[in-house]
Amino acid sequence: MKVLLIGSGGREHAIAWKISKSPLVEKVFVAKGNGGTYMEEKCQNVDLENIDEYIKFAKQNNIDITIVGPEAPLVEGIVDEFKKNNLKIFGPSKAAARLEGSKIFAKEFMKRHDIKTPEYRVFYDFKEAMEYIKNCKYPCVIKADGLAQGKGVVICNFFDEAKDVLKKFMIEDIFKGSGKSVVIEEFLEGVEASILSITDGNTIIPFISAKDHKRIFDGDKGPNTGGMGVIAPNPYVNEKVLKDFKENIMFPTLEGIKKEGLGFCGIIFFGVMITENGVYLLEYNVRMGDPEAQAILPLMKSDFFDLILKAICGKLQGYVIDWEEGFSCNVVVASKGYPGNFEKGHIIKIGDVKNKIFIAGAEYQNGNLITKGGRVLSVTAIDKTLDGSRKKAYEDIEKIYFKGMYYRRDI
CATH class of the missing domain: 3.90.600.10 (Phosphoribosylglycinamide synthetase, C-terminal domain)
Known part of the structure; x- marks a missing residue:
């Protein structure tokens, strides 16, 4: 099969490397790719800019399946546009991608479906948000509503810090619209875990867990980044934690997606906090994590491309993913x-x-x-x-x- 892979980061290099190992794959075109995908066997970088160009390329080159790496095209609605053109694509619909594209939508979705998540308030107005942080409990977590390349979540330890963040997000508009509305969330003590999963819309299968390190400096100091490294599996995700996660977060999420008719065939990334009172959901991503993909895919013994094919065909039920030990x-x-x-x-x-x-x-x-x-x-x-x-x-x-x-x- 011929595959079009969209994206140009480390995650996309990992995906390209992994699927190129499949005997089912003849060629992987990566748009735009990077120096790593350029050097991988079966891979070729292609200079494409937008959804219209992706669709045109897929038609002209008889692409069998398109895989979307980053979140932005998913939020823009690439999956809906491909399906209108009868092209096979792996990823959630525009409606489902709002689970990552809007923190407000995601939190309200969690609330509607009784998914364990920290307490929160939503603000569209800077003055109202300022009034709230004068008396809220610290630390608190301020989240830009929209996409911010992993940099839109800040833990604030005191009022002046929260004031500065709100000003940057809502007034200075450093995220070009994404921070004009915010979620202010209760801070939870615990250990974070990343649990990726794959779904065909009816069945959901979790991958092995991972532990990301988001801050720039040793000891989790300094500003957030897109991620500075990952270990997998996460040592804190034991059987008890996994059971709690599945029962109170993963399965209710899938049921909510079905009830709301969101149309989700792709990866759901659960960012969770493991606390003394159980597991809480912090956020959804609707694609592979970066750098989680680079840690998890090398441990996957199963054919990742075959797994994607099964998801697209609605045949994930009964599929068992084989993992390397270690x-x-x-x-x-x-x-x-x-x-x-x-x-x-x-x-x-x-x-x-x-x-x-x-x-x-x-x-x-x-x-x-x-x-x-x-x-x-x-x-x-x-x-x-x-x-x-x-x-x-x-x-x-x-x-x-x-x-x-x-x-x-x-x-």
């Missing part, structure tokens, strides 16, 4: 200045690495990989023990160099 550790290497204004244009030198490198913000030019993004690449290593996988990943990172490279040392 752990993976993914460590992200970023450009100097990330997540703010970062440097780019530096040559990346890679020595004799033993494990898989996933390229994110780098392109291939004149025989060299050149940095062009905030998160440049990541290394994923697998071992029977978590410590072993971490040791392997960090040993490989020492064989990689570009000017100003930065990574956390405590993933």
